[in-house]
Amino acid sequence: MTDLVVRRLLVDMEKPIERHWCAGDAFRTALFDALSMSFPVGEQFFIDSVRNGFKALAPDEQERFRAEVQGFIGQEATHRRLHSLYNAHLLKLGLKNEWEPRARERLKMMEGQDIRHWLGITAANEHFTAILADFMLKNADLLGDRDERLKTLWLWHSAEESEHKSTAFDLYEALGGSYEWRVTWMKRITTIFLMDTLRQTVLNLKSDGTLWKWSTWKSAASYLFGKRGLVTLTYKPWREYFRRDFHPRQQDSTASEKWLADNSEVFTPVGAPA
Numbered sequence: 001m002t003d004l005v006v007r008r009l010l011v012d013m014e015k016p017i018e019r020h021w022c023a024g025d026a027f028r029t030a031l032f033d034a035l036s037m038s039f040p041v042g043e044q045f046f047i048d049s050v051r052n053g054f055k056a057l058a059p060d061e062q063e064r065f066r067a068e069v070q071g072f073i074g075q076e077a078t079h080r081r082l083h084s085l086y087n088a089h090l091l092k093l094g095l096k097n098e099w100e101p102r103a104r105e106r107l108k109m110m111e112g113q114d115i116r117h118w119l120g121i122t123a124a125n126e127h128f129t130a131i132l133a134d135f136m137l138k139n140a141d142l143l144g145d146r147d148e149r150l151k152t153l154w155l156w157h158s159a160e161e162s163e164h165k166s167t168a169f170d171l172y173e174a175l176g177g178s179y180e181w182r183v184t185w186m187k188r189i190t191t192i193f194l195m196d197t198l199r200q201t202v203l204n205l206k207s208d209g210t211l212w213k214w215s216t217w218k219s220a221a222s223y224l225f226g227k228r229g230l231v232t233l234t235y236k237p238w239r240e241y242f243r244r245d246f247h248p249r250q251q252d253s254t255a256s257e258k259w260l261a262d263n264s265e266v267f268t269p270v271g272a273p274a
């Protein structure tokens, strides 16, 4: 079991967001803004999956998971809150969130489905966020330094995603979730997540008037497929999920531990909600 601390982030989310807050780079800004748009609805689904998965456990199993589940819910609820404030600024910049209503519509299909499917979807998404988080922490300079507050927000979120990457996976296994469904959901979630990310990033760039600029495409090619590219470096850890004996804890968490140890002045630990 993992000890999960809920942290209140000491950043001012009232201050407006600059159009190209990420190092003046239109592509990276549009991509991160797109991801932020997906969090309030996505993280609520993860919370519901974990909460209901916990309720479905036998009483002695519940004791084993209780503290971790509370920590998970507290962390994701805090992420949701801060990303909602972030997203409100994006709306003021004229960016339309089409990801959220699409995800909401799709998630309606999950009503009444076995909780292991909810957890299979959540575990797959959590693997995605954990490998993305590790990438962000190890390449923090690519967030630029024009907005220290947003940089801190992304790194704090990344550190906690890496910290709680096992919770949904362990609940899935504790409830007897199968290997076959686990990888089936990963295949489906990969397609859905990549398509949604692409669609919202393109929409953000269109609204911003930067979609057809050469610099945007150059940045996209380098950020995604360069030597230090997101796709280049996350492909291998993504693929490991398909191993039968895979467990999220097998993947490196040192970048998260280091960031949390080195940046304690930007957050205060709080008790997890009951």
Ligand SMILES: [Fe+2]
Pocket: 043, 075, 076, 079, 157, 161
């Ligand atoms: Fe999160």
Ligand SMILES: [Fe+2]
Pocket: 046, 076, 126, 129, 161, 164
């Ligand atoms: Fe998460």
